Amino acid sequence: MEKGYTYDFYVKAASYIRERIREVPSVAVVLGTGCAPFAKKITDAVTINYADIPGFPVTTNPDHAGQLVAGYVGSKYIICMNGRFHFYEGYSMEELNIPVHVLHVLGVKTLVLTNAAGSCNPDFHVGDAMLIRDHIKLYGGSPMRGPNVSELGPRFFGVTDLYTEKLREIAKECAKRSRMKVHEGVYMFFPGPQFETASEIRAARILGADAVGMSTVTEALTAAHCGMRLLGLALLTNMATGMTEENVDGSEVNLNAAAVAPAFSALLEDIVSSI
Numbered sequence: 001m002e003k004g005y006t007y008d009f010y011v012k013a014a015s016y017i018r019e020r021i022r023e024v025p026s027v028a029v030v031l032g033t034g035c036a037p038f039a040k041k042i043t044d045a046v047t048i049n050y051a052d053i054p055g056f057p058v059t060t061n062p063d064h065a066g067q068l069v070a071g072y073v074g075s076k077y078i079i080c081m082n083g084r085f086h087f088y089e090g091y092s093m094e095e096l097n098i099p100v101h102v103l104h105v106l107g108v109k110t111l112v113l114t115n116a117a118g119s120c121n122p123d124f125h126v127g128d129a130m131l132i133r134d135h136i137k138l139y140g141g142s143p144m145r146g147p148n149v150s151e152l153g154p155r156f157f158g159v160t161d162l163y164t165e166k167l168r169e170i171a172k173e174c175a176k177r178s179r180m181k182v183h184e185g186v187y188m189f190f191p192g193p194q195f196e197t198a199s200e201i202r203a204a205r206i207l208g209a210d211a212v213g214m215s216t217v218t219e220a221l222t223a224a225h226c227g228m229r230l231l232g233l234a235l236l237t238n239m240a241t242g243m244t245e246e247n248v249d250g251s252e253v254n255l256n257a258a259a260v261a262p263a264f265s266a267l268l269e270d271i272v273s274s275i
């Protein structure tokens with residue numbers, strides 16, 4: 001893609017959203033595979049199709065709804081991305097900064113990223129959740145490659161406390177009240193859409209990964225660029241390739257995600273209310 005978006009590009013998209021929702025949301029939640037039930041918990045909901053937002057990408061994944069949903073969780077006004085954009089769909093890394101930068105311009109200060117991931121830690125089991133402590137992204141460029149839009153953030157930015165420690169501490173308290181087992185670990189990005197080879201998973205383990213997936217990292221880096229507080233929560237839908245004898249396939253991921261979606265959505269609701 002030709003980068004070179006101006007600040008005005010992001011302002012146009014954010015203004016379109018702001019005109020249709022009640023308040024500036026304090027938290028944005030990106031819903032990954034199996035998290036859709038969470039969107040149903042939102043009251044006084046307003047939905048906006050991505051296709052109607054000026055400049056916003058459009059999801060190509062049939063399992064992702066492609067809508068923003070704004071409304072209340074308890075007394076907190078939030079906005080959800082019900083459906084996200086992945087590198088494997090054909091977007092450039094650079095295009096993948098758009099949604100989070102738009103949410104930042106809208107005034108959102110805290111971002112919660114959820115995803116489905118494969119476990120490469122033998123102690124982390126299918127149906128467990130994992131708070132992301134840090135990530136590894138060795139593949140591909142940065143979502144901030146190209147001309148820097150200085151109104152959004154600095155050219156060079158640190159990622160020391162990328163996944164905000166304070167938010168993880170709060171999430172750990174919520175985990176104690178949850179039906180789910182919640183771990184903490186390192187998420188490693190793979191571009192997909194193929195699942196990983198057994199050798200790639202062996203390499204990921206040696207490098208320090210606990211879970212692998214095809215999303216989240218571009219959004220996390222964009223959040224760091226524009227100074228948002230960030231929490232990442234992975235739902236472990238399968239053991240990664242080679243961790244068991246079984247082949248990893250997409251229908252297994254979706255089935256396992258659906259099975260724990262109610263518990264995961266309840267945990268997410270508690271976290272969103274508490275942060």
Ligand code: HPA
Pocket residue numbers: 116117118119190195196212213214237238239240241248253
């Ligand atoms: N690998 C990559 N992405 C995934 C996986 C996996 O095993 N499971 C769910 N998303």
